[in-house]
Amino acid sequence: MGVIRGLVDLSRQVQAFLDGLIPLAGDLLGQVLSSVLPPWAVTLVLMAGGIITLSTIVLVAFMYTTLLERKVVGRIQNRLGPNRVGPLGLLQPIADMVKMFTKEDLIPQGADRGVFNLAPLVVAAGALLIFAAIPVGRGLVGADLNVGLLFILAVSSTSVIGILMAGWASRNKYALLGAMRSAAQLVSYEIPQVLSAIGVLLLAGSMSMNEIVEAQGQIWFIVLQPLGFLIFFISGVSEVNRTPFDLPEAESEIVAGYHVEYSGMKFGLFQMAEFIATIGISAITVTLFLGGWQGPLLPGYFWFTVKTALLVFVFLWLRGTLPRLRVDQLMGFAWKALVPLSLVNILVTGLAMAIHPIWAVLVGGVAALILAGVTVHLYVEAVRLKTRPRFA
Amino acid sequence: MSPEPALTLAFVAVSALTLGAGLAMVVTPSIFRAGLFMAGTFLGVAGLFVLLQAPFLAVAQILIYVGAIAVLILFAVMLTPRPMGDARATNEQWPLALVLALILFGLLVAMSYAVPWPISSEGLPEVDSVRLLGTELLTTYLLPFEVAGVLLLVALIGAIIIARQIPE
Numbered sequence: 001m002g003v004i005r006g007l008v009d010l011s012r013q014v015q016a017f018l019d020g021l022i023p024l025a026g027d028l029l030g031q032v033l034s035s036v037l038p039p040w041a042v043t044l045v046l047m048a049g050g051i052i053t054l055s056t057i058v059l060v061a062f063m064y065t066t067l068l069e070r071k072v073v074g075r076i077q078n079r080l081g082p083n084r085v086g087p088l089g090l091l092q093p094i095a096d097m098v099k100m101f102t103k104e105d106l107i108p109q110g111a112d113r114g115v116f117n118l119a120p121l122v123v124a125a126g127a128l129l130i131f132a133a134i135p136v137g138r139g140l141v142g143a144d145l146n147v148g149l150l151f152i153l154a155v156s157s158t159s160v161i162g163i164l165m166a167g168w169a170s171r172n173k174y175a176l177l178g179a180m181r182s183a184a185q186l187v188s189y190e191i192p193q194v195l196s197a198i199g200v201l202l203l204a205g206s207m208s209m210n211e212i213v214e215a216q217g218q219i220w221f222i223v224l225q226p227l228g229f230l231i232f233f234i235s236g237v238s239e240v241n242r243t244p245f246d247l248p249e250a251e252s253e254i255v256a257g258y259h260v261e262y263s264g265m266k267f268g269l270f271q272m273a274e275f276i277a278t279i280g281i282s283a284i285t286v287t288l289f290l291g292g293w294q295g296p297l298l299p300g301y302f303w304f305t306v307k308t309a310l311l312v313f314v315f316l317w318l319r320g321t322l323p324r325l326r327v328d329q330l331m332g333f334a335w336k337a338l339v340p341l342s343l344v345n346i347l348v349t350g351l352a353m354a355i356h357p358i359w360a361v362l363v364g365g366v367a368a369l370i371l372a373g374v375t376v377h378l379y380v381e382a383v384r385l386k387t388r389p390r391f392a
Numbered sequence: 393m394s395p396e397p398a399l400t401l402a403f404v405a406v407s408a409l410t411l412g413a414g415l416a417m418v419v420t421p422s423i424f425r426a427g428l429f430m431a432g433t434f435l436g437v438a439g440l441f442v443l444l445q446a447p448f449l450a451v452a453q454i455l456i457y458v459g460a461i462a463v464l465i466l467f468a469v470m471l472t473p474r475p476m477g478d479a480r481a482t483n484e485q486w487p488l489a490l491v492l493a494l495i496l497f498g499l500l501v502a503m504s505y506a507v508p509w510p511i512s513s514e515g516l517p518e519v520d521s522v523r524l525l526g527t528e529l530l531t532t533y534l535l536p537f538e539v540a541g542v543l544l545l546v547a548l549i550g551a552i553i554i555a556r557q558i559p560e
Contacts, residue, residue, distance in 0.1 A: 115425065146522055150451045157459030161431055164466045168424050176470060183467045187460065207522055 011297050018299035019138040026050075054142060058131055062275045063093035069275075069316050076320035103264035108171055111261065115169035120262065120269035122162030127273040129155045130280040135210050137293045137301030148209035149201065152284055153194055156239065159273065160186040163258050166270070170261035178257020181327065186239060188331060192338035193235035199228040199349040200288045203361070213292030222289040224361050226369040227345045229289040231338050233311075236281035238334070240274060242315055244322040245330065282311035329383070337379050341372045403443055410436030424469050431462035448522050 026046065033042045067082065067089060074081025082089035107113060133148040135141040145151050160183055167179020201207060203224060204215040215221075222229045238245035259270040286292060286307040293300030325333070345368050352364030413432030420426050434457040441450035529537050 112422070112425070115428065145447060146520055147447045147451045150448070150455065154451045154455035154459060157455060160463050161428070161458065161466070164463065164470070165428065168466070168470060180467065180470055183463055187463060190459070206520070 015297060015299060019301075021299075022137065022301070023139050050142060054131055055128060058128065058276060058279065059272075061279055062272055063097070065275050065279060065312060066096065066271075067093050068312070069319070072313065072316040073320045076317075097268075100265050100268040103267075105264040105266065106261070108261050110171040112169040112171075115165050116261075117266070119162050119166035119169060120266045120273070122165060123159045123273040124162075124269045124276070126155055126159035126162060127276040127280060130277070130284070133209055134280075134283050134287055135213055135292060136283075136304050137299060140293075140301060141210055144208060144210050146206070146208050149197060149207045149212065149288070152209075153190070153197070156277065156280065157186070157190055159277065162273075166262070167258040170258070172261050175258050175260050178260070182241065182258060185241075185245065185330060185334075188334040189235045189238040189245075189338075192231050192334060192342045193239060195339065195342035196228045196231035196235065196345060197288060198342075198346050199225045202346070202349050202353060209287055209292075213287060213294060216291040216294055220289065220291040220294075224365045225289060225345070225349070226365055227341065227372050228349075228365075229285070230369075230372070231342050231345065232288065233281075233285055233314075235334075235338065236285060237315065237318060238330075240277040240281055242274070242278060243319040244325050246324060278315050279308065279312060282308045282315065285311055332383070337376055341368075341375065344368060344371065399443065402439075406436050406439035406443065409433075409439065423472070424466065427462060427466045427469055430465070431458050434458045434462060446521070448525055 029049070030042055030046055033045055037045065070092075071081040071089070082092040085091040085095045107116060130152050132142040133145055133151050135144070163182045163186075164179050167175045167177075167182070170176075200212060200221050203221055204212040206212060206215070259267055262270060283304075286304065290307050290311075291303075293304040295303030348364040348368040349361065352361040410433050413429045413436060417426045417429035417433065420429060434453060438450045438453040438458070441447075441453055
């Protein structure tokens, strides 16, 4: 027994050491800098360094998510995917980037130039800002806000303004249609997204992302909040306009929607924003429901990356498997299924927490999930019966 | 650098954003751009809340005003018959409006100088301000909170009734 306890202690110490490496590096850099620079400049340099490091990591993750998407969807469709540029196609994202940069930058004649040029920036900034408040490892968070969760939801909700700007400024009917679909969809799915996160808030008793992760030391919230997890993830898929909720883009009906008139790097920015938002939603879901950076033996940032990558894979898997929804199905599902179910989830969680012991919360979570399953099944059956094709 | 000059700088920047975007919203002939400038003003107000150390209000301002109300207005503009065209920003009554606006401005300035704005001697609450806000809303201010909820529900049902297609 003593040996095992010793091993556990040792592994904890190793983990703590590995977790401490990055903050330690920051401290050392600060000390070196403070010997040559005044204190305010040190703060400024450290802040800028943190922002640039985080953004660079996110951008590299974006580049390789595009490759992963093409590979995974390729395998699902029994193709190989990109494999010519570099070993296993690993240099493909760089080739894509060079292509983007060298394309001609077109602006339609009737476009509102200022708004047209600003729109991709607004969308991309909204997607990148999410990462400011996500704890990516033990003690590794850009800004530990006490309203962290609300900040993330608020910031991600602003990207729809950029989409509306793009759709309107292009002076193109498909772009306008895409933007309007997008606004209706994003505003609708934001509601179940926020409501399903409330169960987590109740359990953690805090909106700080760090405290939410700390609260999952014993048990991940996906076990206590299975329904909340499903609703949050589905709304998340919708929020980033991915299949099966990609109606705003729908290349087969409205030729890519709001960014149809964009070319070159501005188009690249829209693509980037979409992929970064995908990674962002995965990271938020990991933080809220899958224990964030919690995990045995290895450092927190490793576990966080692995969990986020797994969820990103689920996104790609969905894209490879599911057909697109119709507009009425999309809206009906949000308002008639997800919103009531997320309200039920809050009610059950609150009641179970009033009874207090952890098994009550557990039973409540499972009961809510079963109820939700039955409801959705009945709803889908009802829709199927109502829209059965009629033959004259 | 002590925090004071940085805070002042931030206040000036945020105020400039709020007022500048507000002015631009009134004078721009494009109704869609007016909506965008309004979103800018909302962002500036959120910045003011941050400077006042009210993070919850700041984030709620962005979530509700920028993320929902501004979006709704832009959406409504797109549904108007001529969303691309420019509207006239002025009409022939502008001199009268200018006089009235100047009078109102003068009154507001005079009032803000006349009122002895009380400054609370208490510091920021020691505990988490969000937690405090939530507790207060559900204990001391429970009745207004619930009444506001019922009011919003009534408005929601009203909107659904108006938008509903009347069956023949």
